[in-house]
Amino acid sequence: MMKFQEQFVQSVCFYFKKEGKVWLQKLPQIIRYCEQKWSLKMEDPYHLSINYVAPAKLESGKEVVVKLSIPGTEFLDELESLRLFNQHGMVQVIDFDKEKGIIILDKLFPGHTLATIENDEKACREAALVMKKLSIPAPIHTRIQTTAVREKSLRDTIVQNENGYGPLSSHVLRTSLSLFTKLNQSIAQYKLLHGDFHHYNVLASGNAWIAIDPKGLIGEVEYDLIQFLLNRLPEKDVYEVTKNRVDILTKDLNLDKERFLLWGYCHTVLATSWTVEGDNYNKRFYQMIEIFEKLYLKTYGREVGQSR
Structure with missing residues (x-):
């Protein structure tokens, strides 16, 4: 069973209540889905708040960042903002899955x-x-x-x-x-x-x-x-x-x-x-x-x- 950062779990449960607990239970399955759909290997996550964010590597060797969020208003607002800014001083979106709350982002170096x-x-x-x-x-x-x-x-x-x-x-x-x-x-x-x-x-x-x-x-x-x-x-x-x-x-x-x-x-x-x-x-x-x-x-x- 995957073990998540304690503060991350507490924050998700505090802000999202029951919905957050359900999402945390599904999170290992969502991570596996990402690895299969985009043929990538996810690494250990960054320091987390209320979203699961981790670096990953595609089969091609390209490094990306995977951001997993609870699907809803905040996620959809962020996704639309990223797409509207369209690289005008903003990190590039490589792909996404609206239903599952997934965004694949370009990894910035040195970062x-x-x-x-x-x-x-x-x-x-x-x-x-x-x-x-x-x-x-x-x-x-x-x-x-x-x-x-x-x-x-x-x-x-x-x-x-x-x-x-x-x-x-x-x-x-x-x-x-x-x-x-x-x-x-x-x-x-x-x-x-x-x-x-x-x-x-x-x-x-x-x-x-x-x-x-x-x-x-x-x-x-x-x-x-x-x-x-x-x-x-x-x-x-x-x-x-x-x-x-x-x-x-x-x-x-x-x-x-x-x-x-x-x-x-x-x-x-x-x-x-x-x-x-x-x-x-x-x-x-x-x-x-x-x-x-x-x-x-x-x-x-x-x-x-x-x-x-």
Whole structure:
């Protein structure tokens, strides 16, 4: 019997409940199916979260990556995103099986993440180059949802927790929801977004950098960069590092700085609520809410959420 990483099993069961347990039981059979259908040999998996991801080798000797997911909304959104980006700064899809939740991907070499770059300014500039490649117009017909789905996620949390949620006060929750609504209603140019763009989802490929693991969203680029701002933060000088990142990305990508900072505030409140819900509260996310407040106040001379 195959033995899976303990944290992987716990995460799948936590997020997918009974469906996850059933899928885990079928997983050895799905792995054998992959090996037979594509004539490949799967190797030991990477460090896993809620998907089974492992390197593999085809009969031809070509190295690939096999990603196995529970078939459903998230899987279908990812598959459609990968196909829509069509190698515009995104890893290439070799084949897939919609019914079984399988994607065969090109393996990137050398494959280390953007997190390995110690110089934060250089990492920001490389991330901006990748985001430029990913910046394509939103398709007219798509199953992928807009950032309004993130607004709904926050609204649902507030409905169930009117007096606050974990460290998040009622005021902070309602301010961020109001901003989420205003920003969503005033998007000028809709783009196809990665949906989870950060250092660990950007890998080295030859002399370039390529994005992996898109969640798939429709919205504006300013929103898509917030998760990057929340990752790889130092122990000290977080305000200065965040300010520098915002300035670099704003300039290199010609962003609307005010919207960028407001999306930062909104999404960070949402991201913090997710960690409270998942019982893995992230204090760094919570501290970033205040940093976005300070950056906005210092730049525009008024509080976040204050009318002009």
